[in-house]
Amino acid sequence: MTITYPRLNRDGAEPLWMQLMRALRAEIDSGELGPDQPLPSEAELSDMFSVSRTVVREALRELVQQRLIYKIKGRGAFVSPRKTELRFVGTTSGSADDLRESGRRVTTQTIHQSLGQADEREAALLRIPRGEEVVRLRRLRCVDGQPWLLVDTALPARLVPGLERAVLENQSLYDVLRRRYGIEPAAADRWIEAVFPDSEDAALLEVSTSTPLLGIESVAWLDDNTRFEAYYALHRSDQTRFYVGIR
Amino acid sequence: MTITYPRLNRDGAEPLWMQLMRALRAEIDSGELGPDQPLPSEAELSDMFSVSRTVVREALRELVQQRLIYKIKGRGAFVSPRKTELRFVGTTSGSADDLRESGRRVTTQTIHQSLGQADEREAALLRIPRGEEVVRLRRLRCVDGQPWLLVDTALPARLVPGLERAVLENQSLYDVLRRRYGIEPAAADRWIEAVFPDSEDAALLEVSTSTPLLGIESVAWLDDNTRFEAYYALHRSDQTRFYVGIR
DNA sequence: CCCGGCAGCCTGTCGTGACAGGTTGTCGAA
DNA sequence: TTCGACAACCTGTCACGACAGGCTGCCGGG
Numbered sequence: 001m002t003i004t005y006p007r008l009n010r011d012g013a014e015p016l017w018m019q020l021m022r023a024l025r026a027e028i029d030s031g032e033l034g035p036d037q038p039l040p041s042e043a044e045l046s047d048m049f050s051v052s053r054t055v056v057r058e059a060l061r062e063l064v065q066q067r068l069i070y071k072i073k074g075r076g077a078f079v080s081p082r083k084t085e086l087r088f089v090g091t092t093s094g095s096a097d098d099l100r101e102s103g104r105r106v107t108t109q110t111i112h113q114s115l116g117q118a119d120e121r122e123a124a125l126l127r128i129p130r131g132e133e134v135v136r137l138r139r140l141r142c143v144d145g146q147p148w149l150l151v152d153t154a155l156p157a158r159l160v161p162g163l164e165r166a167v168l169e170n171q172s173l174y175d176v177l178r179r180r181y182g183i184e185p186a187a188a189d190r191w192i193e194a195v196f197p198d199s200e201d202a203a204l205l206e207v208s209t210s211t212p213l214l215g216i217e218s219v220a221w222l223d224d225n226t227r228f229e230a231y232y233a234l235h236r237s238d239q240t241r242f243y244v245g246i247r
Numbered sequence: 248m249t250i251t252y253p254r255l256n257r258d259g260a261e262p263l264w265m266q267l268m269r270a271l272r273a274e275i276d277s278g279e280l281g282p283d284q285p286l287p288s289e290a291e292l293s294d295m296f297s298v299s300r301t302v303v304r305e306a307l308r309e310l311v312q313q314r315l316i317y318k319i320k321g322r323g324a325f326v327s328p329r330k331t332e333l334r335f336v337g338t339t340s341g342s343a344d345d346l347r348e349s350g351r352r353v354t355t356q357t358i359h360q361s362l363g364q365a366d367e368r369e370a371a372l373l374r375i376p377r378g379e380e381v382v383r384l385r386r387l388r389c390v391d392g393q394p395w396l397l398v399d400t401a402l403p404a405r406l407v408p409g410l411e412r413a414v415l416e417n418q419s420l421y422d423v424l425r426r427r428y429g430i431e432p433a434a435a436d437r438w439i440e441a442v443f444p445d446s447e448d449a450a451l452l453e454v455s456t457s458t459p460l461l462g463i464e465s466v467a468w469l470d471d472n473t474r475f476e477a478y479y480a481l482h483r484s485d486q487t488r489f490y491v492g493i494r
Numbered sequence: 495c496c497c498g499g500c501a502g503c504c505t506g507t508c509g510t511g512a513c514a515g516g517t518t519g520t521c522g523a524a
Numbered sequence: 525t526t527c528g529a530c531a532a533c534c535t536g537t538c539a540c541g542a543c544a545g546g547c548t549g550c551c552g553g554g
Contacts, residue, residue, distance in 0.1 A: 012514080012537090015536080015537065015538090016537080016538075017537080017538090041503080041504060041505085042504075042505070043503085043504075043505095051538080051539090052538055052539045052540070053539090053540090054537080054538060054539070054540090055537085055538065055539090057505095057506095058537085058538095065312075070371040071371075071505085072370070072371075072376070073376060073505080073506090073546080073547090074504065074505050074506080074545080074546045074547060075504075075505080075546085075547065075548090076504070076505080080371075191489065192439060192461065192484070192489040193461070193484035193485075193489065194441040194442075194459035194460050194461045194484045195441075195459060195484075196459060210457075212441035212442060212443060212459030212460075213441055213459075214439065214440070214441045214461075237439070237440035237441040237442075238440075242438065242439035242440065259507090259544080262506080262507065262508090263507080263508075264507080264508090288533080288534060288535085289534075289535070290533085290534075290535095298508080298509090299508060299509045299510070300509090300510095301507080301508060301509070301510095302507085302508065302509090304535095304536095305507085305508095318535085320516075320517090320535085320536095321515080321516045321517060321534065321535055321536080322516090322517065322518090322534075322535080323534070323535080495554100496553105496554085497552105497553090497554085498551105498552095498553090498554100499550105499551090499552090499553100500549105500550090500551090500552105501548105501549095501550085501551100502547105502548090502549090502550100503546105503547085503548080503549100504545105504546085504547085504548100505544105505545090505546085505547100506543105506544090506545090506546100507542100507543085507544085508541105508542085508543090509540105509541085509542085510539100510540085510541090511538105511539085511540090512537100512538085512539085513536105513537085513538090514535105514536090514537085515534105515535095515536090516533105516534085516535085516536100517532100517533080517534080517535100518531100518532085518533080518534100519530105519531090519532085519533095520529105520530090520531085520532095521528105521529090521530090521531100522527105522528095522529090522530105523526100523527085523528085523529100524525100524526085524527080524528100
């Protein structure tokens with residue numbers, strides 16, 4: 001391997017293992033390291049970057065977790081043959097945090113934010129009368145600049161007064177709900193299907209209308225069974241796979 | 248905390264961190280440690296079990312991964328509240344039962360059944376050496392005569408001797424595993440993506456190759472972390488939507 | 495040419511020590 | 525009683541060292 005690696009920044013601003021992880025991931029993402037190609041051994045990486053093996057192992061562990069590489073018992077680490085994938089736990093609260101923790105830059109822009117009256121579908125999902133006021137949000141979430149998730153959310157206005165004017169840019173909606181309205185999600189139902197986007201959604205997600213996407217419908221409720229949120233999300237599964245853990 | 252912990256076995260048969268992880272998990276499972284209760288600090292655990300902090304951190308890391316505990320920045324580890332557990336009604340045994348209960352006729356035919364050697368992907372998923380023997384199954388599940396799910400499963404032959412000759416027609420694989428091999432699934436990871444089928448799969452599912460399908464990759468394991476099953480399923484989401492309940 | 499043994503490489507595991515920075519609880523001053 | 529400062533605690537991060545056991549590749553013998 002004759003790749004010139006970036007020098008690591010030692011000012012303590014960012015852990016060494018994360019910088020190393022990012023450097024290796026960049027090689028993989030860019031295709032410098034192809035599927036099933038071996039990575040240097042831990043000792044070699046340790047030398048190349050002048051860090052301890054602790055740091056190297058930390059970085060490799062993270063990459064394995066992200067399924068970008070796999071390890072063979074006693075033999076070394078290899079680039080995963082599968083396409084690049086992000087890890088995605090649940091869908092809402094946790095997922096963006098997890099991505100951030102794994103060293104990705106997650107941004108969220110609000111495309112639309114308004115007060116309206118619940119249509120049939122929203123009313124049924126939220127278990128409120130049709131016509132009751134709802135706050136509608138349309139938000140686009142990007143990971144490392146790549147469009148990733150397009151979410152249309154509806155919340156009963158009664159539960160979240162003023163949300164239609166709140167600044168949600170780059171904030172977790174669940175954080176806002178928790179801090180501002182004391183809303184603690186208790187449970188949720190979700191349904192997943194494979195669909196094509198319409199032209200507007202396709203444009204926002206920067207895919208063609210013949211790209212298969214994951215469509216995720218969700219309803220979340222409080223301890224007392226009050227439905228507080230319904231959304232439909234379109235998810236680029238070429239970028240990320242939807243992760244579900246069963247325990 | 249006045250719990251008496253088991254002494255760790257130092258004969259090298261099992262890593263110390265795994266024993267420690269198991270000991271802590273037993274406390275949680277048994278209810279000795281309730282939801283949101285704090286665990287002893289790393290230093291305390293290190294003293295209590297006479298192991299280095301390396302070992303303690305390894306064990307805690309695994310428990311976090313299993314979502315049995317969560318950590319608070321700079322404050323310690325806590326037992327996860329039960330209610331955030333992910334429950335999941337999806338593609339395996341449970342879902343077929345649900346469908347049957349709702350009056351549908353669920354049939355399963357085995358298309359392929361053989362003994363082979365683990366390829367790279369199977370080896371990585373099942374955490375076995377490449378080339379180790381695996382039983383491969385290809386099964387098509389229909390609901391009311393409509394193709395619904397196409398599953399390619401791989402299981403380590405070591406764990407399920409003779410499965411390559413077993414008659415699986417219209418049986419739940421999990422039932423067979425339980426009754427015949429005493430296999431009790433403890434947990435699983437699943438990843439979902441939207442994909443197009445190849446022509447062979449499309450023919451079996453009776454769809455065109457341009458129909459978006461759900462692709463579901465799954466790994467399931469036992470209590471002791473042994474991976475016993477990996478599968479990739481193709482799911483017609485025009486027929487049924489994939490359901491995920493979060494409790 | 496084939497095969498078996500052995501050296502060397504590599505990971506997994508474990509221990510020790512160290513320091514920065516954040517959090518908490520306490521205690522005394524106001 | 526309230527508030528602010530300080531000490532104690534705790535995790536995250538990093539370095540270095542050590543050893544067992546598995547795997548590979550090479551080399552020499554048959």
